[in-house]
Amino acid sequence: EIIHSGKIGITDTSIDGGAAYAYRGNVYGGGCGTDKYDSDDDSTLDAYNSKAGIVGGNATVTIDGGHVVRNVYGGGAMGSVTGGTTVNISGNSVIGADGSGGGYVYAASRGYDDMEAGFATVGSTMLNISGGTIWQSAFGGGQLGTVKGSVAVTVSGGVGKNDVYGGGALANTNTDNWTL
Numbered sequence: 001e002i003i004h005s006g007k008i009g010i011t012d013t014s015i016d017g018g019a020a021y022a023y024r025g026n027v028y029g030g031g032c033g034t035d036k037y038d039s040d041d042d043s044t045l046d047a048y049n050s051k052a053g054i055v056g057g058n059a060t061v062t063i064d065g066g067h068v069v070r071n072v073y074g075g076g077a078m079g080s081v082t083g084g085t086t087v088n089i090s091g092n093s094v095i096g097a098d099g100s101g102g103g104y105v106y107a108a109s110r111g112y113d114d115m116e117a118g119f120a121t122v123g124s125t126m127l128n129i130s131g132g133t134i135w136q137s138a139f140g141g142g143q144l145g146t147v148k149g150s151v152a153v154t155v156s157g158g159v160g161k162n163d164v165y166g167g168g169a170l171a172n173t174n175t176d177n178w179t180l
Contacts, residue, residue, distance in 0.1 A: 001029055002062045003093070009069025011097045019100035023077075025069035026102070029059035029085055030076025030109060033119065050119050053079025059122075063132065064091035070102030071095070075109030075122045075145055084124040084149070089132045089158060096135025103135025103161070107153075108168060109145025120145035126152045134160040141168025 009025020010018040017024050031053025039047035059081045061074055072095055074085030087107045089095065096103020107125035125147050127140045138160060140151040145168070153166050 001027065001060070002064075003027065003066045003068070004064060005066045007067040007069065009097075009100075011067075011069055011100070013099040019069050019097050019102070022070070022101065025100070026110075027061060027063070027068050027072045028076050028110070029061040029074045029087070030055045030081045030122075031079030032077045033079030034077050048078065048119065050080075053077070055079065055081045055083075057081075058083040058085070060086040060088070062088040063093040063095070064088070065093055067094045067097070069097045069100055071104045071106065071110075071143075073110050073143070074107040074125055074127070075120065075142060077110045078112060078119045080109065080120060081122040084126065085122045086126040086128070088128045088130075089134065089138075090128075090130045091132060093132035094135075095132065104143070104169070105129075105134055105138040106143050106145075106169070107140050107151070108142030108147050111142055111144030111146070113144065122147055124149035124151065127154070129155045129158040129164070131157045132159070134158060136160070137162040138164045139168055140166045143169045
């Protein structure tokens with residue numbers, strides 16, 4: 001996925017589904033994986049499919065221009081990536097917007113609070129920041145998604161309001177083999 005220009009999401013926080021809505025205005029390198037199915041034939045969609053939204057290889061997100069209103073994820077929402085993920089942020093790209101609650105870059109998947117094993121995992125991650133504006137923080141890991149292998153973070157430019165982390169925000173990350 002390569003973004004050179006344009007805007008993803010709605011910057012107006014007063015619009016329903018605008019910048020303040022957490023599940024719109026994001027960029028994902030992997031699949032959604034959030035669809036439910038009826039696991040016990042009672043006509044209620046009650047379980048997630050851990051195989052939904054899987055990328056069976058590598059995923060790369062490159063943003064060298066344009067505006068992503070919320071967040072950037074190298075992996076999926078809940079979909080896993082069996083290989084590695086790479087996120088490249090450069091140029092005059094802008095990640096986040098005033099009042100959006102977003103502005104984060106994660107090299108791995110988003111995940112969710114009550115995530116079961118097998119969801120939102122990636123093999124390894126690589127985060128490269130050489131330009132652009134990141135409104136909040138950048139992570140070599142996931143928001144809630146798990147990195148099973150190595151994490152590499154390279155920063156050679158760019159502007160951020162907060163910090164750059166080798167691991168994830170609320171996620172497990174194998175920190176035995178990471179570089180910053």
